[in-house]
Amino acid sequence: MSGLDGGARASSRAPSASSVEQQSAPARLRVYRHKPGAAAAPRFEIYEVPASAGATVLDALLWIRRHRDPGLMVRHSCLHASCGTCGMRIAGREALACVTSLAELGPGEVTVEPLANLPLVGDLVVDMEPSYARLRAIGRPLVRESELRPEGRPAEGIPGPTRFEDCIECGLCLSACPIVATDPRYLGPAGLAAAWRSVEEPRGGAVGRVLALADDEQGVWRCHTAWECTEACPSNVDPAGSIMRLRRAIVLAPRPKQ
Amino acid sequence: MIAAASLRRSPPHVVIIGGGGTGGALAHDLALRGLRVTVLERGEVTSGTTGRHHGLLHSGARYAVGDPESAVECIEENRILRRIAPGSFEENDGLFVAVTDDDADFGPTFLAACEAAGIPTRRLERSAVLRLEPNLNPELRFAVQVPDATMDAMRLPLRFFATALANGAVVRPFTEVVELVCRGRTVTGVVAVEHATGRRVEIGADIVVNATGPWAERIARLAGVDVPLQPSPGVLVALRGRFTNMVVNRLHASGDGDIVVPQRALSVVGTSSWLVDDPDDLGVPSDHVERMRVEGARLVPAVARAPLRAAWSAARPLIGERGATTGRELSRTFRCFDHAAEGVEGFVTISGGKATTQRAMAEVTADLVCRKLGLDAPCRTREQVLLPHEAYYGLLRRATVPAGRLAG
Amino acid sequence: MSERELGDRDAGPGRPLDRRRGVAGWVDPRGRRLGGWAFILNRVTGIGIVVYLYLHLGVLSLLARGPEAWDAFIAVALSPLFLFFDVVLLAGLLIHGLNGIRVTLTGFGLVLDAQKALFVALMILAAIVLLVGAIRLVEVG
Numbered sequence: 072m073s074g075l076d077g078g079a080r081a082s083s084r085a086p087s088a089s090s091v092e093q094q095s096a097p098a099r100l101r102v103y104r105h106k107p108g109a110a111a112a113p114r115f116e117i118y119e120v121p122a123s124a125g126a127t128v129l130d131a132l133l134w135i136r137r138h139r140d141p142g143l144m145v146r147h148s149c150l151h152a153s154c155g156t157c158g159m160r161i162a163g164r165e166a167l168a169c170v171t172s173l174a175e176l177g178p179g180e181v182t183v184e185p186l187a188n189l190p191l192v193g194d195l196v197v198d199m200e201p202s203y204a205r206l207r208a209i210g211r212p213l214v215r216e217s218e219l220r221p222e223g224r225p226a227e228g229i230p231g232p233t234r235f236e237d238c239i240e241c242g243l244c245l246s247a248c249p250i251v252a253t254d255p256r257y258l259g260p261a262g263l264a265a266a267w268r269s270v271e272e273p274r275g276g277a278v279g280r281v282l283a284l285a286d287d288e289q290g291v292w293r294c295h296t297a298w299e300c301t302e303a304c305p306s307n308v309d310p311a312g313s314i315m316r317l318r319r320a321i322v323l324a325p326r327p328k329q
Numbered sequence: 330m331i332a333a334a335s336l337r338r339s340p341p342h343v344v345i346i347g348g349g350g351t352g353g354a355l356a357h358d359l360a361l362r363g364l365r366v367t368v369l370e371r372g373e374v375t376s377g378t379t380g381r382h383h384g385l386l387h388s389g390a391r392y393a394v395g396d397p398e399s400a401v402e403c404i405e406e407n408r409i410l411r412r413i414a415p416g417s418f419e420e421n422d423g424l425f426v427a428v429t430d431d432d433a434d435f436g437p438t439f440l441a442a443c444e445a446a447g448i449p450t451r452r453l454e455r456s457a458v459l460r461l462e463p464n465l466n467p468e469l470r471f472a473v474q475v476p477d478a479t480m481d482a483m484r485l486p487l488r489f490f491a492t493a494l495a496n497g498a499v500v501r502p503f504t505e506v507v508e509l510v511c512r513g514r515t516v517t518g519v520v521a522v523e524h525a526t527g528r529r530v531e532i533g534a535d536i537v538v539n540a541t542g543p544w545a546e547r548i549a550r551l552a553g554v555d556v557p558l559q560p561s562p563g564v565l566v567a568l569r570g571r572f573t574n575m576v577v578n579r580l581h582a583s584g585d586g587d588i589v590v591p592q593r594a595l596s597v598v599g600t601s602s603w604l605v606d607d608p609d610d611l612g613v614p615s616d617h618v619e620r621m622r623v624e625g626a627r628l629v630p631a632v633a634r635a636p637l638r639a640a641w642s643a644a645r646p647l648i649g650e651r652g653a654t655t656g657r658e659l660s661r662t663f664r665c666f667d668h669a670a671e672g673v674e675g676f677v678t679i680s681g682g683k684a685t686t687q688r689a690m691a692e693v694t695a696d697l698v699c700r701k702l703g704l705d706a707p708c709r710t711r712e713q714v715l716l717p718h719e720a721y722y723g724l725l726r727r728a729t730v731p732a733g734r735l736a737g
Numbered sequence: 738m739s740e741r742e743l744g745d746r747d748a749g750p751g752r753p754l755d756r757r758r759g760v761a762g763w764v765d766p767r768g769r770r771l772g773g774w775a776f777i778l779n780r781v782t783g784i785g786i787v788v789y790l791y792l793h794l795g796v797l798s799l800l801a802r803g804p805e806a807w808d809a810f811i812a813v814a815l816s817p818l819f820l821f822f823d824v825v826l827l828a829g830l831l832i833h834g835l836n837g838i839r840v841t842l843t844g845f846g847l848v849l850d851a852q853k854a855l856f857v858a859l860m861i862l863a864a865i866v867l868l869v870g871a872i873r874l875v876e877v878g
Contacts (some may be wrong), residue, residue: 074388076455084733088828104826104858106525106526106527107525108526109526111528113589117405124615125611125613125615131716131867136364137609137610140523141505141522141524142524142527143524143674144503144524144525145372146372146373146376147372147373147376147377147380148373148374148376148379148380148381148482148483149380149381149482149483149593150380150565150639150641150643151381151567151597151639151641152382152638152639152659153481153482153566153567153592153593153594153595154380154481154482154483154484156373156376156483158382160768161766162767162768163765163768164767165768166737169639169641170638187756187757187758187762188757188758189756190754190756191498192503192525192527196503196724198726199722200722200723200725201722203721203722203723204720204723206719206779207717207719207720207723212416212716213416213417213484213718214416214417214418214419217419217421217757218569218573218576219572219574221460221461221462221463221571222460224459224461225421226422226461226575227451227474229420229421229422232421232574233419233420233421233572233574234419234479234574234591234593234594235419235479235481235592235593236593236594237593237594239593247768247773249762249763249773249777250523250756250774251757251762252757252760252762252763253757253758253759253762254765255757259554266769278570295776295840296772296775296776296777296840296843296844297772297773297776298770298771298772298775298853299769299770299772299773299776299804299851300777301772302770302772302773306593306594309593311772311843311849312385312849312850315843315844315845315846315849316846316849318844318845318846319846322810322845328497
């Protein structure tokens with residue numbers, strides 16, 4: 072970690088937040104619990120969780136895992152909406168648990184369920200492979216041009232400012248899409264948004280190949296403009312807009328001579 | 330020394346407890362050396378400290394003055410990681426910015442220390458710096474360009490895991506070790522709870538490696554040994570807005586909130602520091618969050634008003650004797666502990682370090698593991714290019730092994 | 738792409754494959770936003786219009802059976818209940834047709850950023866035309 076020079080700067084043990092922060096009323100979470108393959112049917116368990124100011128749904132879930140049931144399966148990693156692993160449905164709406172504060176959900180019971188439309192690994196954890204299989208097929212690189220460009224030349228030795236793609240592969244769009252809900256072969260918003268990015272900024276990839284993948288009855292033409300994917304996306308990817316732009320690109324692309 | 334042929338026939342089995350960056354890189358290293366590997370992680374991989382850091386690929390300049398051992402490790406690994414994981418970094422270099430005259434006075438010491446550590450630097454005058462990064466504090470005196478970069482804290486380790494899986498390693502997330510199995514004072518395996526089924530499984534091992542970062546002491550105690558580890562959390566803050574392409578550091582000895590790391594469309598400001606006993610109970614002190622904004626704004630003024638995306642804590646694993654009050658003795662380097670020194674065979678701990686050095690930590694640990702097993706198998710991770718992170722979940726599915734096959 | 742390539746098989750031991758919400762997921766109001774409602778409305782009105790089409794053809798076939806059959810039908814058509822369903826039909830046509838304009842425009846990559854506002858505007862237009870039409874129908878009956 073940064074801020075250190077040869078060791079920790081701290082000279083004292085800071086008390087944990089729960090004793091210094093103001094306590095809000097406890098939060099009630101209604102959490103989906105199911106281990107596939109187990110005899111018990113899926114059910115919802117109610118947990119009361121002490122909530123400090125600023126606590127997120129993920130904080131509450133990890134409290135439950137630590138103090139009530141270490142078997143609660145929850146996926147998380149970065150805690151700041153960059154890794155995309157903590158996607159789930161909170162109060163019926165797709166969200167990243169690490170940046171959804173309990174306060175913004177208001178009083179009353181909050182239902183927490185795994186993402187829809189993806190196979191269940193256990194409790195709140197789903198299998199992301201259907202999404203990654205599509206992303207691999209599209210082959211969009213992780214790194215793109217940065218739109219923040221200095222006047223004049225970039226730093227010496229650096230070809231040109233770059234940054235990671237916006238898409239954090241969280242799957243919220245797949246859970247929200249009514250077509251993914253019914254059609255197992257639809258390429259889906261995440262894959263099509265990646266395809267658009269590969270067309271918009273090829274980075275040495277074969278644009279024709281990507282357009283051909285998208286120009287399919289299970290590609291861009293399967294979308295019915297529900298726009299739920301763009302609404303659900305926590306990272307400004309705008310999959311719906313990307314699909315429409317792809318359609319335009321496909322329609323306007325020069326036809327190869329037969 | 331075990332002959333290569335018999336190694337292929339019945340390779341030794343290494344169980345790695347902890348699926349963070351170190352566990353992933355170690356699984357990759359051991360798999361390349363031909364060993365059988367199982368990684369056990371209680372949550373999702375990288376869900377400990379590894380996934381939470383600000384994403385800095387260190388040039389090492391930050392440690393050049395106070396911790397030269399760490400600095401040299403960093404610059405070497407910086408180059409290796411870019412070579413073995415191309416396409417996983419925002420490669421825009423970094424700046425150490427002198428904001429005050431005191432900062433400026435620190436310059437010569439800083440530059441000399443970087444040179445001693447082999448870290449390339451380029452001093453840039455004020456106008457050049459502001460042309461490169463117009464959103465910096467206009468009162469800056471000068472800045473030094475260094476080969477910092479931004480890594481994706483989760484997706485980079487995922488590449489180690491993916492490659493390890495492809496080479497035959499077994500990775501079992503949501504599988505929590507609860508006991509070590511011992512025969513006398515030799516560790517011969519672990520007992521773990523498979524959270525997806527609730528089953529307890531016993532997994533035999535020739536060597537068990539404790540790669541749990543700040544939880545290393547908790548696991549070590551399962552074998553009745555101690556590790557001089559001090560978990561030290563810090564607060565990080567992610568703000569909406571990308572204000573710089575380059576990583577921005579404060580050119581001074583050390584302090585809270587003295588780094589701003591651009592990551593996609595966010596700016597991550599870090600960090601602070603305190604000590605805890607339990608890495609599962611960190612908290613996010615709100616005064617630390619405010620401090621990040623205040624200090625970060627001295628480098629990038631826009632940080633003061635940018636909307637907050639997230640504020641969180643992560644625990645560094647600091648190696649050093651407990652009871653240190655100021656922590657000045659605690660280095661940011663890593664150490665491998667062979668618990669045979671305490672009379673416990675078959676058990677090794679690797680802790681300390683940082684994300685930038687995960688591969689090096691794995692190499693040192695794999696070397697020790699092979700020495701203990703009497704194997705002559707060189708490390709190949711400096712050159713081996715890693716699979717892309719998108720391969721991980723597909724390979725994970727295929728590698729899932731029914732529990733019954735893992736005993737012994 | 739085949740289902741195998743898409744990773745939809747081989748989910749592994751003990752993993753239920755299909756957690757797709759299906760059509761039931763379309764009508765779950767939780768988490769549904771404006772675009773999702775437009776989608777559902779288009780499906781429902783679309784089905785309604787197809788049903789109406791068959792009814793309409795059935796009614797028109799009465800013409801082939803002579804003036805008595807037709808006059809009998811017209812008498813029913815002027816009843817209040819029938820006129821009510823006429824209003825419902827008009828609503829369905831307006832919603833489906835006007836939202837259809839939005840779907841067409843966005844489908845060609847036009848009006849992308851204003852698609853929500855466009856939906857609201859078109860539905861307001863639909864409501865106005867519906868009101869005028871309903872009044873006219875009531876006057877007829």
